[in-house]
Amino acid sequence: MSLIGNLFTSSIGRKFIMAITGLVLVGFVFGHLVGNLQIFLSPDHINGYAHFLQGLGPALWLVRLVLLATVALHIWAAVVLTLESRAARGPNDYGVKKWLHATWASRAMRWSGVIVFFFILYHLAHFTLGIADHENFKSNFNWTMQHDAKELGITLAKQGEGVHDVYSMIFIGFQNPIVSIFYIIATSLLSVHLLHGIESLFQTIGWRNGTWACCLRKAVTGLVVLYFLGNLIIPGAILTGIAEPAAGSAAALKAAGQSVTAPAAHN
Amino acid sequence: MVAETSKNISVTIRVWRQPATDQPGKFVDYPAKDLNPNMSLLEMLDVVNDQLERIGEDPIAFAHDCREGICGTCSLVIDGKPHGPHHGVASCQTYMRSFEDNSIITIEPFRAKPFPVIKDLISDRSAFDKIQQAGGFISIRTGSAQDANATPIPKEVADLAMDAAQCIGCGACVAACKNASAMLFVSAKVSQLGLLPQGQPERDTRVLNMVAKMDELGFGSCTNQYECSAACPKLISHDFIARMNRDYIAASFRSAFKPTPAAGSGGGA
Ligand code: HEM
Ligand code: SF4
Ligand code: FES
Numbered sequence: 001m002s003l004i005g006n007l008f009t010s011s012i013g014r015k016f017i018m019a020i021t022g023l024v025l026v027g028f029v030f031g032h033l034v035g036n037l038q039i040f041l042s043p044d045h046i047n048g049y050a051h052f053l054q055g056l057g058p059a060l061w062l063v064r065l066v067l068l069a070t071v072a073l074h075i076w077a078a079v080v081l082t083l084e085s086r087a088a089r090g091p092n093d094y095g096v097k098k099w100l101h102a103t104w105a106s107r108a109m110r111w112s113g114v115i116v117f118f119f120i121l122y123h124l125a126h127f128t129l130g131i132a133d134h135e136n137f138k139s140n141f142n143w144t145m146q147h148d149a150k151e152l153g154i155t156l157a158k159q160g161e162g163v164h165d166v167y168s169m170i171f172i173g174f175q176n177p178i179v180s181i182f183y184i185i186a187t188s189l190l191s192v193h194l195l196h197g198i199e200s201l202f203q204t205i206g207w208r209n210g211t212w213a214c215c216l217r218k219a220v221t222g223l224v225v226l227y228f229l230g231n232l233i234i235p236g237a238i239l240t241g242i243a244e245p246a247a248g249s250a251a252a253l254k255a256a257g258q259s260v261t262a263p264a265a266h267n
Numbered sequence: 268m269v270a271e272t273s274k275n276i277s278v279t280i281r282v283w284r285q286p287a288t289d290q291p292g293k294f295v296d297y298p299a300k301d302l303n304p305n306m307s308l309l310e311m312l313d314v315v316n317d318q319l320e321r322i323g324e325d326p327i328a329f330a331h332d333c334r335e336g337i338c339g340t341c342s343l344v345i346d347g348k349p350h351g352p353h354h355g356v357a358s359c360q361t362y363m364r365s366f367e368d369n370s371i372i373t374i375e376p377f378r379a380k381p382f383p384v385i386k387d388l389i390s391d392r393s394a395f396d397k398i399q400q401a402g403g404f405i406s407i408r409t410g411s412a413q414d415a416n417a418t419p420i421p422k423e424v425a426d427l428a429m430d431a432a433q434c435i436g437c438g439a440c441v442a443a444c445k446n447a448s449a450m451l452f453v454s455a456k457v458s459q460l461g462l463l464p465q466g467q468p469e470r471d472t473r474v475l476n477m478v479a480k481m482d483e484l485g486f487g488s489c490t491n492q493y494e495c496s497a498a499c500p501k502l503i504s505h506d507f508i509a510r511m512n513r514d515y516i517a518a519s520f521r522s523a524f525k526p527t528p529a530a531g532s533g534g535g536a
Binding site for chain 2 (some may be wrong): 002003006007009010011012013014015016081084085086087088090091092093094095096097098099100101102103106107109152196199200202203204205207208209210243
């Protein structure tokens with residue numbers, strides 16, 4: 001029996017893969033949310049941050065590949081285990097079906113996961129690749145840095161530098177109610193997925209017992225509620241007009257009915 | 268516990284009838300009239316079978332043995348819950364006073380692909396024996412009787428091992444699980460020995476082999492919804508599943524990274 005064999009072919013090994021990849025993805029989505037919340041600061045922040053990430057070049061691709069592999073493994077394990085478990089149920093269903101203990105979030109795992117998957121595809125097409133809503137893609141808007149953008153002592157972009165206007169892309173994107181509502185629904189489902197997922201992960205790894213199960217559930221619920229609200233507030237505030245685009249940004253020009261000419265693409 | 272009641276009741280039982288594994292089954296309704304409410308559900312089935320035999324019909328096949336909740340033979344899904352409405356009680360200890368007068372009681376066999384229905388309400392649970400044979404034992408020379416305190420075991424550890432050892436191997440956990448996962452059973456069997464000093468020598472091979480056998484026999488995998496422990500007549504805790512997961516992953520790593528044995532036969536050259 002080999003380690004790799006156990007991890008990839010046994011039920012517990014695959015569950016372990018799903019838990020570890022789930023944990024990596026949880027780390028990613030929380031970090032991603034914190035980055036996105038910079039939309040409520042001046043455009044320098046999120047644009048400088050995006051410029052810095054773009055400038056990482058090969059390192060950015062490495063992170064992207066790792067994330068892609070993580071999602072692929074997670075989905076692979078979920079699909080394989082689900083199919084096996086379906087087959088294990090046998091030929092005849094129960095005449096009377098009853099749930100004894102399972103939480104509603106746990107019962108929604110499979111379809112919440114599938115919808116989140118389609119959301120990820122759309123999200124990449126929208127904000128990363130610019131296939132959906134290409135006209136308002138970040139590379140079509142330019143932003144001139146008004147100050148140096150610095151984070152943790154690292155200079156993300158220098159004053160006067162021309163960068164892609166991610167800020168405006170997000171604002172214009174979320175001013176469309178259909179886009180906003182879809183984001184809100186999808187991130188709500190991701191929150192439901194995580195409500196069971198994060199707790200479940202502890203059981204799968206073996207770090208859960210009856211003594212601290214109650215605190216674990218409270219901690220997970222608190223974390224997921226924060227995550228949900230953080231994700232709600234971005235499209236929510238933009239759609240309702242509570243947050244207005246900063247003066248001088250392409251989004252503000254567009255809102256004022258002025259034409260936004262696409263600058264020649266740089267880098 | 269419900270107080271003893273004296274008013275007789277009548278119910279309709281809706282029973283799964285299936286002549287053999289490879290033949291289709293269906294639900295059939297039978298009246299069960301004027302029953303002493305303090306008779307057990309199995310005794311009610313005995314009464315119905317008596318009537319069926321008298322009119323020349325095939326009696327309802329159901330599994331039972333001790334009828335006192337310790338052998339794990341009885342295996343009925345009653346109104347959608349393995350072992351019936353109560354918590355921590357086997358089918359054989361379910362009494363008619365737990366049901367309403369004139370109600371319909373649906374009775375089905377434990378279902379899962381690795382538990383094929385043999386006939387009516389009896390399913391073949393020998394898959395559990397195969398999992399046990401894969402590692403649910405310790406290999407030691409028993410020799411002559413040892414001193415009782417030769418192997419000191421802290422009370423909490425002994426208690427926990429005894430909690431796991433409560434499992435009567437009935438299969439309700441599999442029957443209740445939406446994935447037909449056997450992890451509650453296997454985790455109990457792995458833990459009852461793995462927690463004790465006598466179980467240490469084979470601890471890693473035990474968990475690796477029993478899980479491998481469980482997978483091979485076609486049981487599903489756990490989605491941490493804990494339907495199993497909610498149906499378990501012995502209230503085995505799903506904490507044992509977390510313990511088994513940890514044990515399995517650790518054993519996989521330990522067996523992968525153990526030092527390579529010395530080449531050759533060793534000894535004096
Ligand atoms: C992309 C499509 C996705 C699908 C199809 C999917 C599906 C699943 C399924 C079926 C489970 C098993 C849950 C169970 O029954 O215990 C699961 C668990 C989990 N998922 Fe996902 N998921 C997806 C995306 C994500 C994402 C994006 C994250 C993180 C942000 C995530 C985090 C988790 C976690 C933490 C678990 C718990 C692992 C465990 O059971 O121990 N999933 N997922
Ligand atoms: S764990 Fe409980 S439900 Fe499962 S076989 Fe053992 S006694 Fe029956
Ligand atoms: S017949 Fe023995 S436990 Fe029910």
